Amino acid sequence: MTRRVGVVRFPGTNCEFDTIDAIRMLGGDAEILWHGDPSLKNVDAIVIPGGFAHGDYLRCGAIARFSPVMGAVASFAQEGGPILGICNGFQVLTEAGLLPGALQKNVGMKFLCSMQQVEFVSTQNILGRGSEVGDHLQIPINHFEGNYVCSPEVLSRIETREQIVFRYTDNPNGSTKDIAGVCNEAGNVVGMMPHPERATSALLGSSDGASVIKSFLS
Amino acid sequence: MHFEAKIEVSPRDGIANPEGSTIERALPALGFKTTHNVRVGKLIRLEVEAESVDVAQSLVEDMCNRFLTNPVIEDASVEVLEV
Structure with a gap:
């Protein structure tokens, strides 16, 4: 059965159409979920895509957390529903307390837009099906606030519980332990700074994001 | 009673502060x-109604913990004055 994915749109979201195109191209179905509507329309999975939700005012994701849809997203996470936050979506999920840690400004204070190599650190999550630990993927980044930080206690907890999903092989932004993506304890909520939806065809420079999205759709 | 609050948000000790480091590297030029030790945070001012200065202080601290700061990376110091 085709998996129906809800792609959340906040004021300032700008990657929702790329995300929907990638999902449809890879065999899923997708529709927009407006942030002001508390209903998830019975979708099977949720993506919080990239962009600048609520203008990134105060902190990235800080205001999006209060949008009516987020209560339903939190319940969906609790019930084990698959949720993927990409870039700004990752920031929203950390601010909402659905993922550990926080994302702050890149070391070097530059907006980064480049292809990056990331490595699968754990496949015990919704993105890992069909992949092996140590697999290398070429996926682009496009962010100013992608520098992952967390307390030493949280770091040792997420390392022990295999919640680090991706690491950069050449850390572009100063992230603690080169972290590019993490998941919750159950593995059903994943956040990542790289954009897999922009790496779904050789024409885009890489098709390595397709395996990640296919796993999410399976 | 009417109060004015000044909230200083600063990066937590031990958390790298890329803005501060960049300014620090530019100053010698x-x-x-x-x-040395340049740290960049932010200042938030707001006005609040409350029965007493203590109530106003605790209201603003609650706002800081739940919304105005991210405790993973930021600390806040709150100053409340009656106007």
């Missing part, structure tokens, strides 16, 4: 060669 202008001849300021004795500067």
Whole structure:
């Protein structure tokens, strides 16, 4: 059965159409979920895509957390529903307390837009099906606030519980332990700074994001 | 009663502060060669109604914990004045 994915749109979201195109191209179905509507329309999975939700005012994701849809997203996470936050979506999920840690400004204070190599650190999550630990993927980044930080206690907890999903092989932004993506304890909520939806065809420079999205759709 | 609050949000000790580090590296170019430990945060001002200064203080601290700061990376110090 085709998996129906809800792609959340906040004021300032700008990657929702790329995300929907990638999902449809890879065999899923997708529709927009407006942030002001508390209903998830019975979708099977949720993506919080990239962009600048609520203008990134105060902190990235800080205001999006209060949008009516987020209560339903939190319940969906609790019930084990698959949720993927990409870039700004990752920031929203950390601010909402659905993922550990926080994302702050890149070391070097530059907006980064480049292809990056990331490595699968754990496949015990919704993105890992069909992949092996140590697999290398070429996926682009496009962010100013992608520098992952967390307390030493949280770091040792997420390392022990295999919640680090991706690491950069050449850390572009100063992230603690080169972290590019993490998941919750159950593995059903994943956040990542790289954009897999922009790496779904050789024409885009890489098709390595397709395996990640296919796993999410399976 | 009417209060004005000043909230200073600063990066937590031990958390790298890329803005501060960048400014620190730029200052010597202008001849300021004795500067160190530059940290950049933000200042939030707001007005609040409350029965007493203590209530106003605790209201604003609650706002800081739940919304105005991210405790993973930021600390806040709150100053409340009656106006």
